[in-house]
Amino acid sequence: MGLDGRSLVTVDDLSNAEIEGLFSLADEMSNLMTEQSDVCRGKIMASLFFEPSTRTRLSFEAAMHRLGGRVITAVDIGATSLAKGESIADMARVVGSYADIIVIRHPWEGAAKVVADYAGVPVINAGDGGHEHPTQTLLDLYTLVKERGTIKGLKIGLWGDLKYGRTVHSLAYALARFGATILFHPAPGLEIPEHVARKLTREYKGELKKSDAMNHAAKQGLFAVDAIYVTPTSPHQLAMMPDISFEVELEKGVDALYITRAQKERATTTEGQASDKAYPVVDRRMLKGKEFRETLVMHPLPRVDELAYDMDSDRRSKYFKQAALGVPVRMALISLLLGSKTLDVRQDSETFIRKANYPRYDRGYGVRCGNEKCVTVNEGKYIKPEFEIVSSQPLTLRCIYCDHEVFPKYVASSEWHDGTIERKRYHSANSHWARRIKPENLIVFESESEAQCYGFKPSKYAGG
């Protein structure tokens, strides 16, 4: 089975079976670290970093070199051709004619999808703003598999900045897909965002339990969690959940504690200052209890102060191992997308279908993504906005580029013309009438004035 020519924009571009096959290949790749392999001889990887990232870039480049391929690199490109006003799409097309595969990091959310749409060669997302960083997630999962044999049924604590940490969001989705239970322990003010929670429960069919244990536990110096997410692949646990308190959950320890630094470059100033004071620190003392005796300590690095140096020599610490495992994981991925290797997929493996097959909204007007870092907002002159209608109550459109959700206030049907001109009416999006419009006929408006601009008049369901 091949992945030849495919791109990796989000970790959901790979099925569970494919990920497991990729991990088997990564095991094989680890044996190539001490010699020069020729797996990708004759291939060129372009490494395009619009945001600085020494670690991730060097990991990708080392992987390509170990495979026998060649690398062309552009870093800090913000200061170069884009300064002349070049679009991401043009850059993708041009570099796609130089190289056989592109690795892209960009500050705009959804940028990697645009590159993948235009490049004509496989594209790997090495981080697009606060959106996705799928190879980080793959190496996190791979570390867990190497340490515990499986992800299914593991209990993983996510710790720190759960709001801006893109690695945490991707990891949460992936853990959910593989049937792990997740305990959220955010720094104050940096809780997991609503849209991530919604996606977890809606698309990965899990259950999220909110806790008020935070304040309670904090007073007692306990390891408290904000919420627990339980996947349906652990039905017995799900059944038990109402009976166990969060504290009990924690007394049993966790299989792994995944710590992240405060993403100050993405946070507001207020958030940054608040988290400075109260950011939880993991150190040897905190993990001295016997319930943590087998807890893996993980971190995507770089760390700042949230993970003490006294953990470095601790046998439970796996963060440097994570970084090291990034190379064979990326070797496996690159060789698969280039078609230099094929996947050995287990027949009995559970497959995963990314998400519900939502209807699309792609009229190109009436709504624009509200995320100012979205690539559609910044490269509007050639990208047509496109959304998934993920919910009708409230009407929720999710940008297919950056996953940001927008909630249009007014709607109409494109079928008005079947009747008289008098029927060209708009309605409040939360009116019962609105729900009767078929998705393929849906027209949305950001405001009444916009609707009127397009020649619509208010219906009796357009009330404020």
Added chain:
Amino acid sequence: MGLDGRSLVTVDDLSNAEIEGLFSLADEMSNLMTEQSDVCRGKIMASLFFEPSTRTRLSFEAAMHRLGGRVITAVDIGATSLAKGESIADMARVVGSYADIIVIRHPWEGAAKVVADYAGVPVINAGDGGHEHPTQTLLDLYTLVKERGTIKGLKIGLWGDLKYGRTVHSLAYALARFGATILFHPAPGLEIPEHVARKLTREYKGELKKSDAMNHAAKQGLFAVDAIYVTPTSPHQLAMMPDISFEVELEKGVDALYITRAQKERATTTEGQASDKAYPVVDRRMLKGKEFRETLVMHPLPRVDELAYDMDSDRRSKYFKQAALGVPVRMALISLLLGSKTLDVRQDSETFIRKANYPRYDRGYGVRCGNEKCVTVNEGKYIKPEFEIVSSQPLTLRCIYCDHEVFPKYVASSEWHDGTIERKRYHSANSHWARRIKPENLIVFESESEAQCYGFKPSKYAGG
């Protein structure tokens, strides 16, 4: 036939026959894109970019990797060793001892020639300020040859910023050499410079016709041109020219339309603002006429707004193909200069001798290049200015580094000492006496005070 050890500073460093041979080799190189060639195995290319340029640099580096060579890269060097005051010549010598070939981009005009003079290895000019960018021209020509079979007799429209676009100047010279007719359609205020027009007619022996059709045609929404350049290799066309109006010329369409962006980084603020408003835009609507049915749409990229995205899927658009063809062209060039390949030159090919064999002026005083971006102005401590005396009426000296022309006001003869001291006189450069001085005896002065400084007295032909 070999090019081993030669450098490419300007496209005129290659004869027509050599360029045609290089294109044949580029055809061969295109077949090496999917495998690892060993043509340049064991060779190192140094890629030195003192100005940002992701596209050009990556193209060169991909080319070297495809050839099996290795690459060392320094970008944004302005911030590093040169900040310590290092000269271009020292840098060239040192890097020339590390690498087998050097690719250089530098903001100073003539810098590539200095590197070629000192490096001791072949040097390729990847852009020296507004002066030359010969590999861009080669890939432009190669695209035309791939699309039309030949350049001779083609009619090419040059569109946009014809003042600061270095790619346009180089391309114009090269088109002239190969016998194409050129139609100039500048953005307002960004007409082709005098010195380029002069060089076209004087050294490429063509004829340039200025039009007043711009204003006239603009009113009628026609595609009007500012000037038409006709080469002597199309004598029948030349003969016809008085009979055809510019509009007629255009009604017949053009074989290719070569569009360039406004080079705002080189323009004055006033020019930049002016061109913002009136910069001509090429889009599908403009090219809907049947006279443009077979017109190739070309652009050196990056584009800004002068070329609409609706052209991207048009079969006439060749700008992404141009970029892609840059790789085999550069592969061919690098392998030739390194001596890894030899040229297969057609015996019947027309050769081209660069320019009239002008006398040199290299006294090192009396005149300095007036171009503040010229390398001789910026690296004066070790480069001796040198000029070609391209005309005596008016006396015109052209800098051999940046091609900028200077017009000295006063002259003398070095033969004054043959007579009495009284004959040590200087004359006005446009006096008839001045024209009697042999070039090898010529001494020039920027001012009367300078002449007097050197001990000369005014002759009766020194009048203002």
Added chain:
Amino acid sequence: MGLDGRSLVTVDDLSNAEIEGLFSLADEMSNLMTEQSDVCRGKIMASLFFEPSTRTRLSFEAAMHRLGGRVITAVDIGATSLAKGESIADMARVVGSYADIIVIRHPWEGAAKVVADYAGVPVINAGDGGHEHPTQTLLDLYTLVKERGTIKGLKIGLWGDLKYGRTVHSLAYALARFGATILFHPAPGLEIPEHVARKLTREYKGELKKSDAMNHAAKQGLFAVDAIYVTPTSPHQLAMMPDISFEVELEKGVDALYITRAQKERATTTEGQASDKAYPVVDRRMLKGKEFRETLVMHPLPRVDELAYDMDSDRRSKYFKQAALGVPVRMALISLLLGSKTLDVRQDSETFIRKANYPRYDRGYGVRCGNEKCVTVNEGKYIKPEFEIVSSQPLTLRCIYCDHEVFPKYVASSEWHDGTIERKRYHSANSHWARRIKPENLIVFESESEAQCYGFKPSKYAGG
């Protein structure tokens, strides 16, 4: 004999015999410059430059490519991961899991040692602030050996900025080890620092003669020196020294003149301005005397104005050859540290034991390095300061990271508890009582208040 797995932080990490063996290997490497060697095939070198340096980086990378290895590069890293607060140790550990060898340049002094301590792979110091740049010294020595056959007994003039030029300090130590005589000719105000002079005489067992010839000679336009350093490996010269004046010494010429630019980026503003005016310039005229007929002119480059361009074509000038020889020297070094080559060490070679085996002070308190550019000051959260007690009169502790010396004012003994609490006393560091404390029991304090903080009371020898 192998160097497999060792690091090169300072040139003293290699014995004289090892350096000589490395030079033999460099001779062999010079023959590999025109073909692709596979000596280091399958190995990856990470090139981490936290300070800009085009020349040194490209030299290392060219060396690795010539050896058949691969290179991953990060330049100007100050703006990237470290901006997120990452420590040098974390960076070293992560990159050490990607690459097989690391080349590091960093503005903090001692940084290369930290990288070597944590990386888990061999590390080469490519310059750590003003501290060391050992491969520059190796190529300087190699050039001398290629030109003169040996270093022993050579007379070398060090010229220019002897205060901030790190290459000059390393070179001086190395010349001393190999038995050369050194003449110091500093620019005014940029004399060789005390600690360098001390190390030369104390650890390399040489003799330093201060001259008052500077002012005297300057008046007469002579080439005057500030000090002459003579190594004990030239005992006959040492015996002669009192009988010869500095001027006589100079009239005999020098074997090599090693010139350095003013290191303005490290100097104070006052020093920079002062040296601007009076910085000595070497040109053809200065070296026209017959005593300089065979003097090699050397410079680590880049040069500014201290070495005139008229020397470039002079047969005595070796500075571009130095740069060129850097590649085979680095090829030899990289292949040795990677274990791809072994050393062929001469049996009769003199070995060198780095320094006296000083007792250590590593209590982690009571003293911190006074050098604000020391890595221990900047990365204090995980590096424990550590010192060598290099002298007791005055009490002198030398930082093992940056070689900066500190002079604690107060001391105590850790054996106070053997007696009564009353004996917990501190003393002035220069009291005779202080000298009776065994090094392993020594406790030092920066101030009386610090001593009192730790519960000590003043002894009668604590007087100010």
